[in-house]
Amino acid sequence: MRFGRRPLFFLAVAVISLLLLPPTPSDFRWVNLTMAGIALFWFVLLGIEEVQGDRLTSDETAHLSATSTNEREERP
Amino acid sequence: MTITVVLIIAVALAFDFFNGFHDAANSIATVVSTRVLTPKQAVAWAAFWNFAAFAIFGTAVAATISKVVQPGVFNNAAIFAGLFGAIAWDIITWLLGLPTSSSHALVGGMAGAAVALSGWDSLVAAEFQKIAVFIVLSPLFGFLLAFTIMTGIYWVFHRYRKVEKLNRGFRRAQLVSAALFSLGHGANDAQKTMGIILALLIANHRLPIDASVPVWVVLAAHSAIGLGTLFGGWRIVHTMGSKITKVQPVGGFSAETAAAAAIMVATLGGVPVSTTHTITGAIVGTGTTQRLSAVRWGVAGRVVWAWVLTIPGAFVVSFGVETVLKGVWK
Numbered sequence: 001m002r003f004g005r006r007p008l009f010f011l012a013v014a015v016i017s018l019l020l021l022p023p024t025p026s027d028f029r030w031v032n033l034t035m036a037g038i039a040l041f042w043f044v045l046l047g048i049e050e051v052q053g054d055r056l057t058s059d060e061t062a063h064l065s066a067t068s069t070n071e072r073e074e075r076p
Numbered sequence: 077m078t079i080t081v082v083l084i085i086a087v088a089l090a091f092d093f094f095n096g097f098h099d100a101a102n103s104i105a106t107v108v109s110t111r112v113l114t115p116k117q118a119v120a121w122a123a124f125w126n127f128a129a130f131a132i133f134g135t136a137v138a139a140t141i142s143k144v145v146q147p148g149v150f151n152n153a154a155i156f157a158g159l160f161g162a163i164a165w166d167i168i169t170w171l172l173g174l175p176t177s178s179s180h181a182l183v184g185g186m187a188g189a190a191v192a193l194s195g196w197d198s199l200v201a202a203e204f205q206k207i208a209v210f211i212v213l214s215p216l217f218g219f220l221l222a223f224t225i226m227t228g229i230y231w232v233f234h235r236y237r238k239v240e241k242l243n244r245g246f247r248r249a250q251l252v253s254a255a256l257f258s259l260g261h262g263a264n265d266a267q268k269t270m271g272i273i274l275a276l277l278i279a280n281h282r283l284p285i286d287a288s289v290p291v292w293v294v295l296a297a298h299s300a301i302g303l304g305t306l307f308g309g310w311r312i313v314h315t316m317g318s319k320i321t322k323v324q325p326v327g328g329f330s331a332e333t334a335a336a337a338a339i340m341v342a343t344l345g346g347v348p349v350s351t352t353h354t355i356t357g358a359i360v361g362t363g364t365t366q367r368l369s370a371v372r373w374g375v376a377g378r379v380v381w382a383w384v385l386t387i388p389g390a391f392v393v394s395f396g397v398e399t400v401l402k403g404v405w406k
Contacts, residue, residue, distance in 0.1 A: 006364065013216055024209045025202070028345060031213060038220045 007046040014039035080152050081280050085273055087159050089300040091166075092269035095178040096126060096304020098166050099265065102335075102355045103258045103305065106328030112247045118254070119306055125255045126262030127302035133263035135289040136346030140203060141271025142278070144183060145190040149198040150279045153401040154189040155272065161185030161394025168389070169382055176382040177350035182268050183207055184387035188394030193402065207348060211383070214338060214349040215357030221334030222361030229326055230365065246325035253332035258305070260339030261351045266297040268348055273297070327362035334358040353383065 017035040024032050103126075104118035113121060162178065162185035169176040183204075190198040236242055270289045273296075277283045283290070335351070335358040342349040 009364070013220065016212065016216065020209050020212060023205055024213075025206050028206070028209075028347065031217065031341070035213065035217055035220055038224060042220075042223065 004046070004050045007043050007050060010039045010043040010046060014043060078280070081276060081282070084152055084156050084159070084276055085296075087156060087163075088269050088272045088276070089296055091159050091163050091178075091182070091272075092266060092297050092300035093304035093307075094163060094166055095265050095269070096123070096301040097307050098170055098178055098304075099261060099351055100305040100307075102351050103254060103261055105355075106331055106359070107250050107254045110247065110250065110325045110328045112250045112254075112325065112328070121251070121254060122258040122261075123302045123306040125258035126266070126305050127298045129259045129262030129266065130294050130298040132259065133267075133340075133343050135267055135270060135294065137264055137267035137343055137348045138270035138274055138289050140206070140346045140348055141182070141186075141268050142275045143200055144186055144203045144207075145275070146194075146198050146200060147278070147285055149190055149194050150275055151193070152276070152279065154193045154398055155186075155276050155279065157192070157394045157398035157401055158182070158186035158189035159272065160397050161188055161390045161392075164393045165386060165390040169386070172382075176386045177352045179265060179268055179348050179350050180207075180211065180383070180386045181390040182272070183348070184390030185394040186272070187387070188391035188396075189398040191391075192395045192398035210342065210347050210349050211353065214342065215353040215360075217338045218331075218335045218354040218357035219361035219364070221337055222331045222358035223364055225334050226327060226330040226362045226365045229330060243325050246329045249329045250325055250332065253329045253336065256336035257332040257339070257351075257355065260336045260343060262298060262301055264339050264343045264349060265351060266294075266301045267343070269297045269300065270294060271348075327359075331355060331358035331362050334361065350383075 014036045017032045017039060021029060021032045100119055100122060103122035104113075104115070107113050107118045107121075108115050112118075159182075162181040165176075165181040165185070166178050169181075187199055187204070233242060267289075270293050273293045274283070274287070274289050277290075277293075278285055278287065332355070335355040338354050338358075339349060339351055
């Protein structure tokens with residue numbers, strides 16, 4: 001399974017937001033937490049999309065190769 | 077008021093004017109590149125909202141800027157040197173066509189002058205920490221909000237087949253988003269100049285140390301930034317509007333709305349963020365909804381390098397000017 005760059009990019013944004021939590025003044029820490037939340041949300045959604053896309057691609061490949069094998073077998 | 081104070085206020089307002097001139101691109105790049113308004117109409121629209129911001133937002137950012145250096149450290153020469161460094165850095169980056177931050181140039185400039193005058197202890201670490209954290213957070217916040225808004229719009233309208241009608245709708249909506257962004261830009265950036273003028277008036281014992289910003293300073297700063305935007309800088313429009321990623325009306329709307337929301341949150345909290353950083357992050361966010369390769373990372377990388385160099389660059393120029401002035405301007 002190949003994991004795309006986009007989910008990882010959002011994971012990196014979440015990590016940066018959380019790493020900056022200690023130096024952020026306490027009044028503004030909600031900004032870091034909100035950002036980390038949004039970034040993780042997109043990381044999970046895009047990750048699921050990637051995994052499903054991969055599965056679909058491999059299913060389609062399997063289906064296509066099965067079809068072509070059947071076709072070859074059916075040919076006289 | 078002495079002639080020196082009047083002259084330095086004039087230089088501060090000139091910086092504000094140049095800030096509007098330099099950052100006009102941020103407010104209008106997407107409305108111009110998506111052909112919602114002609115460049116002339118766009119700058120007039122942005123300038124009006126830059127000025128109108130005085131009636132809506134407080135002066136919390138001005139207070140933060142005036143506290144970057146310990147009270148009592150600044151004198152007229154140091155404030156002049158700080159402004160000189162910021163203006164010089166802005167002109168250099170403008171000539172190179174790079175959308176850097178006038179705000180960070182100002183912070184770097186003031187820090188350089190203060191260190192040359194009284195050493196590193198004159199800087200207020202907590203205020204610098206706040207500004208430094210938001211150098212990183214503001215573009216990422218703009219990025220995330222723009223990506224979220226853009227994806228939300230795609231999700232809501234994905235079955236809608238009348239693409240032309242939809243584009244027309246978002247072209248009109250961009251007038252509102254550009255106005256919101258200009259409002260945020262006027263509020264956050266004009267207040268930085270107010271902070272400098274406030275520090276100058278306090279240093280010259282024209283105001284008590286805990287004074288708030290006088291109304292004439294608020295009006296003068298908003299007028300200067302509005303006029304600067306009116307004379308906008310076209311070199312940077314090109315970089316912002318088309319070189320980083322190709323912007324469609326829906327993308328322009330999402331980027332401006334996201335950046336406006338991020339800047340307004342910061343302004344109300346008294347954080348001097350860079351409008352340039354925020355809109356650049358937001359434009360990258362809209363490009364990323366297509367795919368990461370839709371963003372021209374080479375150009376975005378050049379912009380990031382200019383960001384990294386802004387505070388040290390303005391710091392060095394101001395440090396040099398203040399070192400020279402210290403011996404001459406008593």
